[in-house]
Amino acid sequence: MDVRQELISRFFRYAAIESQSNGRANSLPSSSGQAALAALLADEMRGLGLEDVLVDEHAIVTGVKRGNRPQAPPIGFIAHLDTVDVGLSPSVRPQVLRFEGKDLCLNDQEGIWLWVAEHPEILEWIGDDIIVSDGTSVLGADNKAAIAVIMTLLARLDQQDGHGDVFVAFVPDEEIGLRGAKALDLSRFPCDFAYTIDCCELGEVVLETFNAASCEIVFTGVSAHPMSAKEILVNPLLMAMDFISDFDRKDTPECTEERQGFFWFKDLVANDSEAILTALIRDFDTDAFNRRKRRIAEVAERMRSRYPTGNVRYQITDTYRNISRSLARDDLAVALLFKAMEQLGIEKKLIPMRGGTDGAVLSARGIPTPNFFTGAYNFHSRYEFLPVPAFVRSLEVAIRICQQAASFS
Template sequence: MPASTDTVLDRFLRYVVIDTQSDPLSNAQPSTEKQKDLGRVLERELQDLGLSDAHMDEHGNVYATIPGNSTRNVPVICFCSHMDTAPDFSGANVKPQIVKNYQGGDIRLIGDQSQVIRVSDHPELRNQIGHDIVTTDGTTLLGADDKAGIAEIMSAAQYLLAHPEIKHGPIKILFTTDEEIGRGADKVNLEKLGAQFGYTLDGSTIGEIENENFSADGVTIEISGVAMHPGTSKGKMENAIKIASEIVARLPKDQSPETTEDREGFLHPVSLTASMEGATIGFIIRDFEEQGLAEKEALLRDITEDVLTLYPGSSHTFTIKNQYRNMKVVLDRHPEVVDNLIEATRRVGLTPKLTSIRGGTDGARLSFMGLPCPNIFTGGHAYHSPLEWISVQDMEVAVRTIVELAQVWEERAA
């Protein structure tokens, strides 16, 4: 049983050694049963804190409630993090390492000497002098995305429960599965959750508040070519491999992930399966503006149709799937959600910085489902890689921010 005096580091180290990697090839929810291993641990720990309604549902989502202790009519808020780690790099057999009292310089990882966290690549390290830095041994990712967020929510819950003099409204806790493969909110029951506003703990550098994210679509192009024996194919064969290759070759180089930054969107091929008779290309399309998203999709459609005019015997289908949208559209209708977070961030001594996510988050999906939900910093860096690292002191700041945020909502309630 975890001790009531567990620190955020104690919790973090306990959670990251549990393999919770999600699987984009699985149609189940959760996509991997091992995510429930962490879910069961969190369910038990929440119950041990005294949250009697804490439970994990059949989809692996964990719910709990910290009862309010204020006489004011405080809106119900939710803190949310995801339990899965990314498929990009192994999350099995994580061996966390702690660089105590970091004094600067590059950090060479002991399990793979070729893996070095270089200050030149990670300039935020310059702000970590004297901190305790948690890394891996270089053979796995760390899982700070998003087990840091989980540890911070759990530690804040413990603190609030141990300090009833801190007034707050009802607080909901939600831990989701499969966020890394875009399904984190798919099976969340918002009616059961019962929150009016939410915050995901899934950000990076302390002080950064993410109130905007890419709008995202997926595009699938399926090509049917004309297969023919190569010995008798002159004027007849239309090789689907070559058709697909021509489409990819015509993509504008200034609209790819490799050449864009900040608020610039992109067209990005992510999969290609092909034979002479047929090919399928998968794309992700990203832009902060709906118009930009539509323009990129129209461009891709024009490229595809233009290439196909060279192959009159071939055909294609062009399918667009809505993935998620920019949460700022929703958050702008509820300015108090971000305003209260800005105030809480200032109270812990940080300068708030509103930033945009060049990607997606559970918060985007939840916002459009009816739970306006910006993203709070956790202190983690270099996610999805063996170079992932996080400062213990930054995690502690994130815990204090959660506690302050609960108080701000109470103070500003009617």
């Protein structure tokens, strides 16, 4: 089987397993499909000759492909098992379509099209095969394209002219707070540095991410019958709406770009007595990030003054920090990545990633972990697509990194 077909075959096999994470679950993993995918990957890893393959109680899969170059630094690759829940179907039905410059019909029955006018980024791939969903779900290239790349890498390493030890980890629940990477036992992943393959188009490299926190704000009101509500009733839903309105309407994800931070009011559940608002806080700059957290406290205090018979309480939880605080551009991990891309003729596109990856957690825990491209576009969207040539290039970078590490002394 040629490399294109192997990548596609693996991607389709992994995409067939429903593995959406569930942000409302307290378990790790948050969904049974992630455990099923973990078991499948562990079996395949053993079949590829990996040693020390283990799936723990959290569906974290680890193993090592032993090398024959003892001077080479041990390196790692990590990908996440979950796909994101954005309210679409958890069932992914991938398909390969030839893009000839015209709009792509993703689902004739449902009338779902990928319109070129709305997604001009696809024009770079005229004449190429494109992997898409049927439009009822995300494609899940985030992060099953990475899983397919890593598994194909492991299958083909023995064809290379020697390699060092390559450690692998597949972790759950990246999409809901990088939970799996935080629970990873690093004694099972003893590499000098690692890579996530968890950003988008061909050539993208991430050495910088948001600082991130989540916030839960609880508004306690006073319930009353309308016949006696005057000057007594305190509506917690209106308290929450007043809280939100105290923030700049343009300081939001849809109104910001590049290195601009934001507040994202993401969920609100309310009844007569209580409203629970969840928010995400994001900023590249650490000082600005801390100011945003203080802003939550200031507005909460203002709401307490406005509603003296009600109450407002909040809890802020740091999720991850800017990877640049733990990752220098002269790190060996970065140097090998840049050299691999240069040798392959792939132009680097350094981007400040408006999100986070498992690499942010690993870097903070002492394993420098830069991030490079899967080749896919439009993560977290029904219009996500993965050009097959870019998919292949992602694998080529992973292979070349291992080759570079093997020659290191």
